[in-house]
Amino acid sequence: MKTILKTSLIVAGVALALTACRDDDPDNGKLSVAVTDAPIDDAEAVVVQFTGIEIQGPGGQQSFDFDTAKTIDLLQLTGDESLELLPETELTAGQYQWMRLKVNAERGVTDSYIDINSARYSLFIPSGSETGLKLNRPFVIAAGGITDLTVDFDLRKSVHEPQDAAQDYYLRPTLRVVDNLEVGHITGMVDANLIDAEGCTDSSAVYLFDGADAETDDVDANEPEPITTGLVEVNNNGDYVYEIGFVVAGEYTLGFTCEAANDDPETDDVINFTTQNVTVNANETVTVDF
Numbered sequence: 001m002k003t004i005l006k007t008s009l010i011v012a013g014v015a016l017a018l019t020a021c022r023d024d025d026p027d028n029g030k031l032s033v034a035v036t037d038a039p040i041d042d043a044e045a046v047v048v049q050f051t052g053i054e055i056q057g058p059g060g061q062q063s064f065d066f067d068t069a070k071t072i073d074l075l076q077l078t079g080d081e082s083l084e085l086l087p088e089t090e091l092t093a094g095q096y097q098w099m100r101l102k103v104n105a106e107r108g109v110t111d112s113y114i115d116i117n118s119a120r121y122s123l124f125i126p127s128g129s130e131t132g133l134k135l136n137r138p139f140v141i142a143a144g145g146i147t148d149l150t151v152d153f154d155l156r157k158s159v160h161e162p163q164d165a166a167q168d169y170y171l172r173p174t175l176r177v178v179d180n181l182e183v184g185h186i187t188g189m190v191d192a193n194l195i196d197a198e199g200c201t202d203s204s205a206v207y208l209f210d211g212a213d214a215e216t217d218d219v220d221a222n223e224p225e226p227i228t229t230g231l232v233e234v235n236n237n238g239d240y241v242y243e244i245g246f247v248v249a250g251e252y253t254l255g256f257t258c259e260a261a262n263d264d265p266e267t268d269d270v271i272n273f274t275t276q277n278v279t280v281n282a283n284e285t286v287t288v289d290f
Contacts (some may be wrong), residue, residue, distance in 0.1 A: 029093040029141035032148050033086040034180075035101075036246055037074035039156040040226050041203050041261065046074045047117040048123065049104040052162045053086050054132065054237070057096035057141070064089065071105060071111075074153055078231065079243035080285075093143035099177075101133040101151065107168050114159065114169045123159075124168040133164050133173050145278045150246050152176040152185075154228065156219060157265050158218075176228065176246075183246045184280040186254070188288040190232055190240040194258060194274065201261035204232035206254055206290070207244045207273070214253035216273040226251075229260075249282040256290045 033053060040046065050072060052065035064086060075084045077083055085101070105112040105125035112123040125133070137198055141147045154174040162168055186208070194205055207226040230244040255273035263269050276286050 003195045026269070027093055027143060028090050029143055030088045031086065031091050031141055031145040032084065033099070033110035033148065034082040034084045034148075034150045035072065035074070035077060035153065036080075036082040036150055037077045037153045037155060038077050039078050039157050039231055043075060043116050043159070044118070045112055046123070046155055046159065047115075048072055048074060049111045050085060050101060051104055054100040054102065055091075055096055056098050058092045058094035062091070063102075065102070068113075070259070074155065074206050078245070079187075083244070086149075090148060091141055092144075092265070093141050096139050096141065097135070099135045099149075100131070101135075103132055104194075105171065121135040121162070123171050125171045125173070133175065135175055135177055136181050137177060139177070139179075150178050150182040152178065152228065152246055156229065157221070160208045176275075178246050178248055180246075182248050184249055184282055185285040186244040186247060186278060186280065186284055186288060187228070188242055188290065190242065190256060190290045191238060194256065194284055194290055195240055197258060200258035203261035204240070204256070204258045205232045205260040205263075206232065206244065206256050208244055208247065209255060210250075210252040212251045212253060212277040216253065216255040216271075216275060216280045218263045220263070220268045220273040222268065227256075231254075247278050247280045252278050252280060254278050254288055254290075270276075 019047055023216055050070045054063045105123055107124045108122055110122050114121050114123050157174040158171055160170040207229045208228055209224060217224045228244060230242040232240055232242045235241050253275055255272050255275045257273050259271050262272055276288055278286060280286060
């Protein structure tokens, strides 16, 4: 069975707002936050322990600490799956400057960890336990409305192999945040002949690029950079399938590659793609087959 690559993530650079449901207090709105993931090759689990959320807005800095830490395996939250971190919470309406996810991710401690080849390694976030995972992008809570956000982890870009004898894996998160009323999902099948073609690796993926007829490239932190990627897997019927969730409505280019194993995010690699354009509408799932 082919494994795959799935990555992604760039944090949205626009304010996110949602007006739905009326609130009893016309000066307040509500915020809820969930997490999802684009998986990484070869890992059996990528677990992060969340302890709370901080935000900066009209009321100054506010912190919401969980009664019990939430230990979440991000690999279980792929495609259109997500898990709630912060339930609907009433806040002052207005513009918010940033959000911080508070985590436990110390060196040499497996409160957060990664499982690879049946072995468990500590997942260390530099300064994570002190500063958390900060999203330096604004969002808006509308008066009388609910702002429902999902934070997407890009594990392909974020997880780095041990750099010293301590054997800690490093997590330097690349995060993307979206408003759930503004997103759709993409699914599709991949012809087995594309998976098994000459020159293919044991990892295949579908990359998502901004705009129609966009230039395609590997993951290397240089433009053009994919927004996210979808892992190609075998379903119960023996078909090769992929799924990319939480895509903001708009025009995109999809690029399939059977050479995903050659894509090292630390280097500029030559990857061959087969492309198609796709239009994503909010609250809809579009099917694109290769």
